[in-house]
Structures are given as structure tokens and as C-alpha cells.
Amino acid sequence: MAELGKSYGEALFLLEEGKDIEGELRLALDVLKGTPGLEGVLMSPRIEGEERAALAKKVFHEVKDQHLLSLLLLLCKKRKISLLPGVCEGYLQLLDKKNGTERGIVHSVRPLSEEEIHRLEKALGNEKGTRVRLGNRLDESLIGGVTVTLGDRHYDGSIKGRARSLREALMKGA
Numbered sequence: 001m002a003e004l005g006k007s008y009g010e011a012l013f014l015l016e017e018g019k020d021i022e023g024e025l026r027l028a029l030d031v032l033k034g035t036p037g038l039e040g041v042l043m044s045p046r047i048e049g050e051e052r053a054a055l056a057k058k059v060f061h062e063v064k065d066q067h068l069l070s071l072l073l074l075l076c077k078k079r080k081i082s083l084l085p086g087v088c089e090g091y092l093q094l095l096d097k098k099n100g101t102e103r104g105i106v107h108s109v110r111p112l113s114e115e116e117i118h119r120l121e122k123a124l125g126n127e128k129g130t131r132v133r134l135g136n137r138l139d140e141s142l143i144g145g146v147t148v149t150l151g152d153r154h155y156d157g158s159i160k161g162r163a164r165s166l167r168e169a170l171m172k173g174a
Contacts (some may be wrong), residue, residue, distance in 0.1 A: 005086015008071065012087065013094040015067045024065045025088045028072055031060060032084055040083045049077040056081075103129040103151030107139040107158075112146075121149060124150060 032039055032160055038059065056076035063069045075081045096103060106112065106120055117134050125132040132150065139147070145158035 002086045005083035005169050006090030006093075008083060008093060009087040009090020012067060012071055013091050016065075018095065021065050021068060022092060022095065024063055024068050025091060026059055028063050028068065029084055031062070032081065034052075035059070039081060042076045043079045045079065052079070053077040062068055076090055096133075099131065101133055102128065102151055103133045103135070104148055105135050106134045106139050107142060107147045109138070109142050111138065112136045120146070120148065124148065134150055
């Protein structure tokens, strides 16, 4: 099913001619994920397709991009709104490829500020010679510091990682 969502995302990318509608996609995804029970209602076989589409039009009223809105209505009508995360992933992968951007995740004990994330993006971008976009996920097991996963590379600047390195160094010296 994830591949089907990505295919819809690729089709949307072609319709949009590569326009950056990431904000609109994230808005739609936030509405879907942030409203308890909404996905179940929009997937319900008890509600007719046109009725689901009308409900979706009300729910996604803040989405202004017409191609995206049409896709959302179609997914609701066909009871496939659960594909939306895959649609976002497929679209953003193509947008990143077009823009030469690499996405990654920074894990931290506490939420990072936009400025902190921006500094990390800039430092990693300079090292890799590309534009970097990072999302932030919380990981309380780190104790402190951060880890970053960017493509197949993993950067460990956490206290937990430093303690592991110190332990390994001490074990080699023993």
C-alpha cells in the first residue's frame, strides 16, 4: 500500500510541475493525524463516496492547492485516505531530488529550536555539499546531546555515544 501512496505522490508532483507544496501537504497530514477518529470516518464503508468527499471538503478547507484538494477528495471518495502519508513521502522525495536536498532526522532529549535545527542543517550541508533538511524526534535514552541520521550516515554527538566510545577505548587499553 505504501508504494501506491508514493505513486499518487509522484502523479501529484507531475501535475504540480514540481511546485513546492510541502506546507499544504503537511497541513493536510496534520489535519488527518491530529483529528482523532477522522481517518476511520473517512474510510468508513457506511458513508457513501460523495458524502465522504463532501465531508473531506469541509475537513480540508484550509488546503488551497487545487490539485492536492482534488486528490484528497478522490482518496476520501475511494476510501484510500490512509495513503496520504505515502503521498507526502513520494512527493517530497521528488521535490528533494529536484532541489538537491537531503532529508534527515535529528534525535534529541528535548525539542530543538528552529535556530538549533538550522545550525545543524547548515553545518551538515557544508560538510556534504548539499542542502539538508532535518526533522526533530525526541529520544530520552540519549541523556544529552544529539544524533543525526542523514541518508546512510549516522552522526553521534550524544552523551550516550561518548560514553560508549570511552568504554570501548578503555576496553582496548586493558
